Amino acid sequence: MATPQTSSTAQTAAQSLKEMGNERYQSKEYQQALNIYSRIIYDYGANTDVPRHLLAVVRSNRAACYLKLRSFLEAFQDCAQVLEHAELRPERDHALFLKMVHRAARSKYGVSDLEAADRYWEQYRALGETDPIGETPVPAEPKLKQKQPSAPPPPSSPALRSINYRIQVFTDEAAKLPDKGQFVYNEQMPADMFGTNRTPGKAETLFLDSLVRKHDAEVRGKRRWRCWNCNKKATSMTHTPATYMGENPPLILDYCLPVCQVRRRCDKEARKMITHDLSMAQSLTPRRR
Structure with missing residues (x-):
């Protein structure tokens, strides 16, 4: 502790x-x-x-x-x-x-x-x-x-809103780092996504995929990560983004675990563990890159 x-x-x-x-x-x-x-x-x-x-x-x-x-x-x-x-x-x-x-x-x-x-x-x-x-x-x-009141707003204003995309590498190794294994990015998303009364669909899934792809390489390159389970050299990251649209600004919190090999035991156990631990989180969607 x-x-x-x-x-x-x-x-x-x-x-x-x-x-x-x-x-x-x-x-x-x-x-x-x-x-x-x-x-x-x-x-x-x-x-x-x-x-x-x-x-x-x-x-x-x-x-x-x-x-x-x-x-x-x-x-x-x-x-x-x-x-x-x-x-x-x-x-x-x-x-x-x-x-x-x-x-x-x-x-x-x-x-x-x-x-x-x-x-x-x-x-x-x-x-x-x-x-x-x-x-x-x-x-x-x-x-x-x-100024004329009919002047249009900037093109991005009505259609987009800013969100915080926070990646949290969830290992004992990361907890000892100065940044605690946390990486925060300001991103923009379509304003009508992740409505409170709708189930996330294909557009939301693709958006989460795009965030994972955009920042995965940078996070992997920050350190020589070790697999969370077997401590071998990590070659990939297992991502599990959860959406918190009630935050201000909205937050996408991506729980991330380094793994030695994709689609192998450590990877599967990582996704299984995080999904179980966060099963009550809103709009939970496993991702892997």
């Missing part, structure tokens, strides 16, 4: 990851930065030893990544959580509020919600529009709503 992190250890770990994410962002590696910020939120979001202000800054930084990746809805969700945080105050956290209001305006503009974007722009002006925050200006200030 892993030793619980002390207050100072948890805060130091979160701060170290944040700095790593900032470096990726400065290098314009926005997806990698987003993955790191997401990991901080997943690992430390409920940890009372990590300062709430630090987590607010991390969420602010993730919103900036979402904007760079044109995931406007997800960017606004992070902005809203920071702006509504009970422990933050404009007079005390002026710089952070200024950034988040500006990013909220850009998020709303990105989905052509011009009236809401204009409200955030006016709030930004009230906070201090001349402050040097290093942001791209909101288009068409000061009255965004003067």
Whole structure:
């Protein structure tokens, strides 16, 4: 069993990851930065030893990544959580509020919600529009709503939504790694997939297959993995993605086991074990690559 992190250890770990994410962002590696910020939120979001202000800054930084990746809805969700945080105050956290209001305006503009974007722009002006925050200006200030309301949203906005695809390598070996064998990716999927009142069909199955194929080689190449069962050199990974559409943003959690050979005993036992352990998970679909 892993030793619980002390207050100072948890805060130091979160701060170290944040700095790593900032470096990726400065290098314009926005997806990698987003993955790191997401990991901080997943690992430390409920940890009372990590300062709430630090987590607010991390969420602010993730919103900036979402904007760079044109995931406007997800960017606004992070902005809203920071702006509504009970422990933050404009007079005390002026710089952070200024950034988040500006990013909220850009998020709303990105989905052509011009009236809401204009409200955030006016709030930004009230906070201090001349402050040097290093942001791209909101288009068409000061009255965004003067733009034609019939202007179409970006092509991807109405049809796609962002999801987090998290691969968890489920072995003792992975648990000892700095990243705990966890790999997080921000992906987009058709908005009408995995509806709450429908059984996953061919389209959903193909989508899960595509995610597995897209990231399998990268995960296999991260380390010289050993088979989870016999400890021989692993040549493949057994993937079992489960969907959690009730999360915000939606989550696809892929439990993954390294295996020595496909379609042999270790592979079959891996799929059997994970399927049994996760039999109650929503939309569970075994995958192998």
